[in-house]
Amino acid sequence: MRYFGVLLFLGVAAVLSGPAAADNPLLQASVGPGFTISLTDASRAKVTHLDPGTYTIHVSDQSDMHNFDLTGPGVSKSTDVADVGEQEWTVTFTDGVYRYVCDVHATIMKGSFTVGNVPTTPAVKKMSASVGPGAKIAFARTAKAGKTTLTVRDLTAKDNFHLTGPGVNKKTGVAFKGTVKWTVTLKAGTYSYRSDAHKGLKGTLKVTPAA
Numbered sequence: 001m002r003y004f005g006v007l008l009f010l011g012v013a014a015v016l017s018g019p020a021a022a023d024n025p026l027l028q029a030s031v032g033p034g035f036t037i038s039l040t041d042a043s044r045a046k047v048t049h050l051d052p053g054t055y056t057i058h059v060s061d062q063s064d065m066h067n068f069d070l071t072g073p074g075v076s077k078s079t080d081v082a083d084v085g086e087q088e089w090t091v092t093f094t095d096g097v098y099r100y101v102c103d104v105h106a107t108i109m110k111g112s113f114t115v116g117n118v119p120t121t122p123a124v125k126k127m128s129a130s131v132g133p134g135a136k137i138a139f140a141r142t143a144k145a146g147k148t149t150l151t152v153r154d155l156t157a158k159d160n161f162h163l164t165g166p167g168v169n170k171k172t173g174v175a176f177k178g179t180v181k182w183t184v185t186l187k188a189g190t191y192s193y194r195s196d197a198h199k200g201l202k203g204t205l206k207v208t209p210a211a
């Protein structure tokens with residue numbers, strides 16, 4: 001009787017541990033037949049963005065010439081190309097970009113989605129400055145910190161454009177006339193620009209933090 005009780009206990013424990021995994025949001029991954037690959041959510045919508053967390057993915061590999069390969073932060077799982085059948089994966093997604101492909105046809109059978117907050121690479125900002133013609137110099141008064149492409153039009157052979165400040169010290173030649181492009185990384189702080197030939201031709205640029 002005691003033995004039966006232990007078996008009963010184990011049975012109940014097995015039942016109780018079962019639903020815990022099923023509580024994860026369910027996703028459906030599918031590859032084949034034909035050149036199709038997809039990842040959909042419970043409402044059968046294509047997965048484009050998910051909250052971070054643990055998910056159960058039901059994988060249906062319906063072709064012996066394709067596979068389903070999922071990679072991203074902390075996740076690397078795939079079915080075999082030659083295998084056909086169903087699998088269940090438990091995966092934990094964190095912030096980032098995830099991609100799935102058929103490894104045999106990665107250029108045409110592919111998809112991706114984002115999870116949580118994806119760090120975006122800030123775009124390179126564009127600014128322009130000029131000196132001349134005549135005794136004048138022009139540049140912005142304010143800017144945000146970050147990588148910046150600065151186009152300088154030096155339109156006079158009597159002055160130059162000279163920019164100095166945190167991490168930057170660049171200038172055109174006084175006798176030089178022409179357009180130059182500088183890639184600079186502006187940091188929060190104050191930058192000065194001037195003509196080295198005429199002390200009165202100057203100004204300041206205030207750079208504020210990007211975020």
Ligand SMILES: [Cu+2]
Pocket residue numbers: 065066067102103104105109
């Ligand atoms: Cu394929």
